[in-house]
Every structure is written in structure tokens, then in C-alpha cells.
Amino acid sequence: MSAGSVSARLAELGIELPGVAAPVAAYLPAIRTGSHVYTAGQLPFVEGALPATGKVGGEVGPDEAKQYARTATLNALAAVHDLVGIDSVARVVKVTGFVASAEGFNAQPAVLNGASELLGEVFGDAGVHARSAVGVAELPLGAPVEVELIVEVAS
Template identity: 55%
Template sequence: MTIDERLSELGITLPQAAAPVAAYVPVVIDGRRAYVSGQLPFVNGELVKGRLGESVPLDDGIAAARACGLMILAQLKAALGSLDRVERVVKLGAFINSTGEFQDQPRIANGASELMVEVFGDAGKHARSAVGVPVLPLGAAVEVDAIVAVRVD
């Protein structure tokens, strides 16, 4: 089964890959690795803004991290031509806009992590960081970046 078939089976439609908001590129491919810049959470075309532990409920934070994961997949597909070139998700870095008291960053990051396993199976299992930060670009609630092993054609 191709990854596109898997996405269809899961009822997942990838968003259009977002343009960078500053002086960087969304994906850099260096040999067998793809480095995906931090992706922000867009749900129904709207950026999910706010802070966990304050204005963003836990479930909305998890959904925001999943939305970041979907954008990572969209960026990879745009850069690679096909998600079938993904050999393994190596690492995700999740940055959660949260109060100093908020301690559920790992649960929020699971929104992106679980998506990768849904889509790629065992190849989606990865190392990860889940870090609370006081602010993110554009006021986003979550940002996730990725390192992915890719097949060289």
C-alpha cells in the first residue's frame, strides 16, 4: 500500500504546503536526510493561537500538534514528490507555547507523534523533544519540526 493510499484509508487530506513566513526554506534535503523547518498549526485554514495552561484547552493543543504533523507531511510531499520516499521519521521537535505551570507538553506533542505512527507504522516511531516555551511565531500554540530519513532515487 502506498502512503497516499494509507492517507486515504485513514480519511486524511493533506493541507497545501505553507509558504515560509521568514528567510528560510521549508525542507532541506541533505543526502538521506530531510530536515523540515518548524511547522505551525492551521486548522480549517486558521492558525491556532494561544497558550496551553491559559487560553488553549488540552484537546485543542493536541489537535494543533496533529495539524503541525499534517503540515510536515505536506512539506515532505512537496519536497520529495512522494511520501513513499520516507524511510523513517527520525526525530520530532515539539515546541508548546505554555505557561510556567503547564506540564503536559508530552501529551500535546503526542498529537504529531501518533499521526506519524498512523501514517508510517513502525517507520513513524521516532525520538522526540517536547519543550514548553513562553512564545512562538505569530502567537502559535504549537510548532513542530522534523528530521526524516529518505530514500535517494
């Protein structure tokens, strides 16, 4: 995408990036090394609070969790924007998503589509990425999902 076009696309989609979520431990929300930005795992905070807690396939439904993956991705994009500016993103390289999964729940990839679909809407072809969708027993603060990104930035 050309300079300024990511911001324009967000506006076109009616998406406003949230403020950067405060870290819940000793780490930075995002760090740049060379031409890449790595985000810390981002939870689906909305105005500083988790909208739900629990395991997907148990207390949290898969469709609801998909929306939380989208929210966590917006939080990751906010961390990128705060560090380097969203318009400097040349492409999304990798998404890693963690899903707190109830016993027997194995639709983690469908949950993480909430992240992947958002990135495609925002970045177009530059949003197509490699991805891991991992089921875990627990996530910080009882969150149902956590998302981290690796993006390439323009020099």
C-alpha cells in the same frame, strides 16, 4: 513501508495532505541533505490561518493543543511531500515540538502525542521516532504549538 504505501495509507485514513504553508520569514519549508529531510518548524495553519492563538494551559486547552500538534505535523508532512514525495519516506527519525506554555503547564509530552500518534497511524513501525517536547514562552504569530520533523528518505 513499500513504495506507494504511504499515499495509500493516508487515503485509507481519509487524510489529505494540505498545501505547503507559506514561510512566515526567510527560510525554506523543508530541505534535503543526503538521505534526510529536515522540515522548518511548522505551525498548525489551516487554509493559511491559525485556528487559535495563546498559551497551552491558559487560553488553549491541552486536548485542543494536541489536535494542533497533529495539524502542524500534517503541515510538516506536506512540506516533505512537496520536496521529495511522501512515498519516498523510509522512516521518521525525530520530532521536535514546541509548546507555548502558560506558567505551571508541564504536560508538553501529552500535547506532542498528537504528532507522534499521527505518525504511527500513517507510517506504522517506520513512524516510531525520537522526540523532544519543549515548553516555550512564545511562538511565532502567537501559535500554541510548532512541530518540526527529520525523516529518512529512500535513495
